[in-house]
Amino acid sequence: MSATEIDFYELLEVSRDADDRTIKSAYRKMAMKYHPDRNPGDAEAEAQFKACSAAYEVLKDPQKRAAYDRYGHAAFQQGGMGGGPGGFGQGDFGDIGDIFETIFGSAFGGGAARQQPRRGADLRYDMEITLEEAFHGKTSQIEIEVSQTCDTCNGSGATPGTGTRGCNLCGGIGKVRAKQGFFVVERPCPNCHGRGEVIEDPCKACRGEGRVDMPQTIDVEIPPGVDTGTRIRLSGKGEAGPRGAPPGDLYIFVHVRQHSVYSRDGTTLLTRIPISFTTAALGDTLEIPDLGGESHSVKIPAGIQSGKQLRVRGGGMPVLQGRGRGDLVVEIAVETPTRLSKEQKELLEQFRATETGDECPESRGFFDRLKEAFGG
Numbered sequence: 285m286s287a288t289e290i291d292f293y294e295l296l297e298v299s300r301d302a303d304d305r306t307i308k309s310a311y312r313k314m315a316m317k318y319h320p321d322r323n324p325g326d327a328e329a330e331a332q333f334k335a336c337s338a339a340y341e342v343l344k345d346p347q348k349r350a351a352y353d354r355y356g357h358a359a360f361q362q363g364g365m366g367g368g369p370g371g372f373g374q375g376d377f378g379d380i381g382d383i384f385e386t387i388f389g390s391a392f393g394g395g396a397a398r399q400q401p402r403r404g405a406d407l408r409y410d411m412e413i414t415l416e417e418a419f420h421g422k423t424s425q426i427e428i429e430v431s432q433t434c435d436t437c438n439g440s441g442a443t444p445g446t447g448t449r450g451c452n453l454c455g456g457i458g459k460v461r462a463k464q465g466f467f468v469v470e471r472p473c474p475n476c477h478g479r480g481e482v483i484e485d486p487c488k489a490c491r492g493e494g495r496v497d498m499p500q501t502i503d504v505e506i507p508p509g510v511d512t513g514t515r516i517r518l519s520g521k522g523e524a525g526p527r528g529a530p531p532g533d534l535y536i537f538v539h540v541r542q543h544s545v546y547s548r549d550g551t552t553l554l555t556r557i558p559i560s561f562t563t564a565a566l567g568d569t570l571e572i573p574d575l576g577g578e579s580h581s582v583k584i585p586a587g588i589q590s591g592k593q594l595r596v597r598g599g600g601m602p603v604l605q606g607r608g609r610g611d612l613v614v615e616i617a618v619e620t621p622t623r624l625s626k627e628q629k630e631l632l633e634q635f636r637a638t639e640t641g642d643e644c645p646e647s648r649g650f651f652d653r654l655k656e657a658f659g660g
Contacts, residue, residue, distance in 0.1 A: 292339035292352060300353070304344065311340040404431065404495075404523035404532035411536050413506060415543040419575040419601060421508035428502065428534075431495040431523040437487035439528040441494035446485040451476035479527075494527035504536055509604035511548070514538040546575065551610025553600040556617055564588050564618040574599045574612055582614055590618040 293300050296310040314336040316322070323329035342348045409426060433439040442448060450456035454473035458480035461470050472478035486492030502521055510516075515535055522532025546553045557570070567586035571579045580596045592615070599612030624632070641648040 290335070292343055295336050295339040296343070307340065307343050311336060311344075402525065403530050404525040406532040407522045407534045409534060409536050410539060411504070411506075412539045412541055413510075414541050415546060415548065416575050417506065418510050418538075418540045419508060421510075422506045424504045424506060426502050426504055426536075427499055429497055430500050430521075430534075431497050432500060433524045433528070434487060434490035434494055434496050436489035437494060439494040439524070440483075441487055441490065441492040441527040442483045443485040443487050446483075448481040448483050451480055451482050454480065456480045492527075494529075495524040502534065506538065507605060509551070509602040509606075510538045510540070511550070511601075511604070512538060512540045514604070548601065551601045551603055552613055553610065554613045554615065556615045558617045558619045559584065559588075561618055561620060564616070572596070572599075572612070572614065575601075580612065584616070588616055588618070590616060592616045 293302070296307060296314060298306055298310045302310070315333065318329045318333035318336065320326075320330045320333060342352050407428065407430060409428060411424065411426065413422065413424075434441075437444060440447075451458070451473055453475040454460050458473055458476060458478040459470050460473050461468055473480070476482050483492050487494070490496045502518065504516065504518070506516070515537055518534040518536065520531045521534035524531045540548070546555050548554070553574070555572075557572070559568075559570075563584060565586065567588070568584045570582045570584060572582050573579050578599075580599050582594055582596060584594075594614045594616065596612040596614065598609050600610030602609050621628075
């Protein structure tokens with residue numbers, strides 16, 4: 285379907301006496317309906333979109349519309365109206381930009397706002413601490429190489445005493461437009477990188493960036509109760525932004541080293557304690573220190589078996605950014621002696637001679653089941 289075959293008013297579905305606002309509104313509706321991006325692979329929709337665009341280019345201009353009303357399509361043949369209804373001049377960008385902004389958002393629209401200064405990059409620092417340090421918390425100093433605001437130009441990027449001027453290429457708006465076939469594309473200005481202004485005399489210390497790399501010492505507060513994977517955010521301690529833009533943040537990722545005695549499950553501390561078989565048989569009381577140095581009395585009941593867990597309330601890790609502590613869990617492992625003196629062996633032989641089987645009911649029960657299962 286071409287623009288020379290159908291009346292422009294019929295294409296936009298408006299009356300011949302429609303005002304400019306009605307015509308523009310009708311064109312927006314048609315452009316959104318038939319745009320190729322909304323109808324991929326549909327040649328008829330694309331042709332309809334081009335025809336509606338051609339019609340609008342004529343009807344939105346009072347002189348072209350008057351010529352069309354009087355002579356019809358013949359008014360634009362052989363370039364009669366300076367490029368025909370389907371052509372785009374520099375002055376057409378505003379209306380096309382309005383339509384694109386309606387369909388696709390401000391990325392294609394006629395926005396003239398400058399690109400906002402980009403924020404500095406966030407940084408990551410991995411810190412390894414001991415389990416004791418995780419228990420108590422600590423203040424630690426770290427040194428990192430990071431971009432900081434240039435002292436010479438105070439972050440402006442310009443040599444002291446000089447300043448900036450509006451970009452000649454984009455006229456100070458930070459964006460440029462270019463026609464690519466049927467479309468009008470808007471991009472950040474390549475000369476000023478979207479800022480809308482350029483530095484007349486760049487600072488020699490930072491070469492116009494407004495920031496320089498240098499070592500920085502930072503105090504880091506590690507709160508009690510942190511665990512591996514805890515992330516601590518230090519606002520504004522990341523990379524400085526270019527030319528005075530806001531800095532990024534520094535993220536401290538905590539890694540807790542493995543302990544020789546205790547393992548950890550959240551706020552619970554766990555340890556495995558081997559005891560002699562005589563202690564297991566007769567019972568006892570053990571004194572066990574926690575990570576804070578406090579001693580806890582753990583009563584070993586007579587006859588305890590390997591694998592039994594005893595819990596000490598409040599003997600574990602502090603609750604991160606909260607109150608109280610977790611528990612200390614002690615797992616018992618009964619150890620069988622491997623080196624006995626002659627006297628000890630004789631005593632054990634005497635003990636075995638007095639055994640009736642009632643001393644170890646679980647063992648006796650197992651062998652009774654074997655007899656029943658296999659007929660003695």
